[in-house]
Amino acid sequence: xxxKFEPNIVAFLCNWCSYAGADLAGxxxxxxxxxxxxxxxxxxxxxxPLFVLNAFQQGADGVLVSGCHPGDCHYMEGNxxxxxxxxLMRELLEYVGVDPRRFxxxxxxxxxxxxxxxxxxxxxxxxxxxxPFDQFRRNKINW
Amino acid sequence: xxxxxxxRTVAKETVSRDDVKYLIGWSxxxxxxxxxxxxxxTPQEVDSLTFSPLCSNNLATYLTLTEKLPVPRGEEPDTRKxxxxxxxxxxxxxxxxxxxxxxxxEQVYIIGxxxxxxxxxxxxxxxxxEGVEPAQxxxxxxxxxxxxxxxxxxxFPREDVLADKCITCxxxxxxxxxxxxxxxxxxxxxxxxxxxxxxxxxxxxEKWAFWQDKFSSCIRCYSCRNVCPMxxxxxCILDRLNPTWMFRSNNVVENTAFQVARAFHLAGRCIECGExxxxxxxxxxxxxxxxxxxxxxxxxxEFEPGLDPESKPLQAxxxxxxxEDFIL
Numbered sequence: 326x327x328x329k330f331e332p333n334i335v336a337f338l339c340n341w342c343s344y345a346g347a348d349l350a351g352x353x354x355x356x357x358x359x360x361x362x363x364x365x366x367x368x369x370x371x372x373x374p375l376f377v378l379n380a381f382q383q384g385a386d387g388v389l390v391s392g393c394h395p396g397d398c399h400y401m402e403g404n405x406x407x408x409x410x411x412x413l414m415r416e417l418l419e420y421v422g423v424d425p426r427r428f429x430x431x432x433x434x435x436x437x438x439x440x441x442x443x444x445x446x447x448x449x450x451x452x453x454x455x456x457p458f459d460q461f462r463r464n465k466i467n468w
Numbered sequence: 469x470x471x472x473x474x475x476r477t478v479a480k481e482t483v484s485r486d487d488v489k490y491l492i493g494w495s496x497x498x499x500x501x502x503x504x505x506x507x508x509x510t511p512q513e514v515d516s517l518t519f520s521p522l523c524s525n526n527l528a529t530y531l532t533l534t535e536k537l538p539v540p541r542g543e544e545p546d547t548r549k550x551x552x553x554x555x556x557x558x559x560x561x562x563x564x565x566x567x568x569x570x571x572x573x574e575q576v577y578i579i580g581x582x583x584x585x586x587x588x589x590x591x592x593x594x595x596x597x598e599g600v601e602p603a604q605x606x607x608x609x610x611x612x613x614x615x616x617x618x619x620x621x622x623x624f625p626r627e628d629v630l631a632d633k634c635i636t637c638x639x640x641x642x643x644x645x646x647x648x649x650x651x652x653x654x655x656x657x658x659x660x661x662x663x664x665x666x667x668x669x670x671x672x673x674e675k676w677a678f679w680q681d682k683f684s685s686c687i688r689c690y691s692c693r694n695v696c697p698m699x700x701x702x703x704c705i706l707d708r709l710n711p712t713w714m715f716r717s718n719n720v721v722e723n724t725a726f727q728v729a730r731a732f733h734l735a736g737r738c739i740e741c742g743e744x745x746x747x748x749x750x751x752x753x754x755x756x757x758x759x760x761x762x763x764x765x766x767x768x769x770e771f772e773p774g775l776d777p778e779s780k781p782l783q784a785x786x787x788x789x790x791x792e793d794f795i796l
Contacts, residue, residue: 374732375705375713375729375732378725378728378729379713379725382721382725395788395792396788402786405786405787405788405790406783406784406786408786408790408792408795409769409782409783409786409790410783412764412768412790412791412792412794413732413735413736413761413764413765413783414732415794416760416761416764417728417731417732417735417757417760417761418728419672419675420667420668420675420757420760421675421676421679421724421727421728421757422672422673422674422675422676422677422678422679422680423672423676424672425672425794429794429796430794430795430796431795431796432795432796444796447796448796460676460680460721461721461724461725462721463715463721463722464717464719464721464722
């Protein structure tokens with residue numbers, strides 16, 4: 326694979342844990358790859374699995390969904406629902422031939438700046454290993 | 469065994485009831501081996517009702533397709549029941565709709581028809597040639613015999629002409645019914661998801677190539693959605709333009725996104741009636757995707773849709789100890 330390839334990764338972070346965790350990583354001056362396009366959502370339970378499809382179609386090479394640890398959800402149970410949804414979505418994407426290394430989910434709490442770095446590094450590494458995902462890009466519409 | 473007299477007597481009694489709006493059953497079609505859905509509104513019409521190995525239509529779809537007209541001021545809404553003839557798989561569709569509260573139990577009167585498997589018309593056409601004149605079929609001790617228009621009778625072993633979903637069927641008897649028309653049949657099928665496992669063991673590139681080949685022929689007719697008893701959202705993402713969840717362009721990328729979204733919306737809800745695959749005009753093996761999710765749901769969450777009306781929908785419930793191997 327081309328060494329210079331820098332993947333586009335869309336990350337859906339929950340406002341209460343992972344977004345704060347990423348913020349902590351920043352304020353602690355932890356260095357981590359800059360390939361992430363972070364989208365803040367109020368809860369992982371708010372992330373429609375179709376967002377993942379849309380992200381891939383609009384140019385993402387990898388998608389990360391990150392939220393509070395089970396039991397720590399600000400809304401009590403949002404991440405439990407998300408866990409079921411994305412487990413199934415991941416199986417389905419894998420079945421139609423999307424490399425499983427393109428889609429990740431993680432639990433990162435507000436105090437885990439160091440874990441956030443590790444997660445991002447792994448996600449970026451995986452996306453680099455599988456390369457660009459051009460075959461699922463939405464065709465440009467010429468009006 | 470199938471008892472058409474009993475079926476018609478029960479149908480007549482049911483339609484005559486004051487609290488029944490109409491009855492949905494099957495009747496002889498006008499072309500080849502086709503059977504068409506039949507809406508019976510008066511007791512005089514029941515004689516055309518039939519039940520045979522050709523009755524593959526899942527009539528549970530019609531429960532939620534009914535047009536809901538606004539009630540004129542001063543009038544009471546029509547709360548009469550709809551009587552519905554169901555095979556095993558159809559009854560599971562009704563149960564799943566009950567689970568999701570798409571319908572209520574008071575709205576339906578379920579007439580259960582234990583079923584010995586319906587035929588796949590493509591397999592029949594291969595054996596007998598595409599029929600034009602109406603023909604009939606019946607189950608006869610392990611065989612399915614066809615009464616052809618020219619008076620001849622041809623019989624085939626069940627395995628040769630049954631639809632794929634019926635060969636692996638584990639619920640031939642209605643799981644929920646108000647009245648059973650005849651004795652329950654013996655369960656013959658078991659399902660080990662061999663075809664799903666085989667495809668699943670391939671590499672991502674091979675799987676991608678396989679599905680791209682299939683999805684590239686999709687013409688976006690949405691038959692699979694329209695026929696599906698589980699696809700009854702009034703506001704479907706496919707019809708919605710703002711926000712545009714699904715683009716309507718007919719190219720392989722958008723087709724893939726559409727098929728993935730369609731399959732995902734049936735995760736933990738598909739009851740394997742196989743209607744989507746039957747109606748697909750370009751023969752995309754849709755059940756192969758649906759069965760993958762069915763298998764995962766069954767293995768991971770020990771849940772099977774459409775069995776217990778009291779259970780909660782899979783994706784609207786959770787267990788704190790759900791599997792999470794892949795989560796970082």
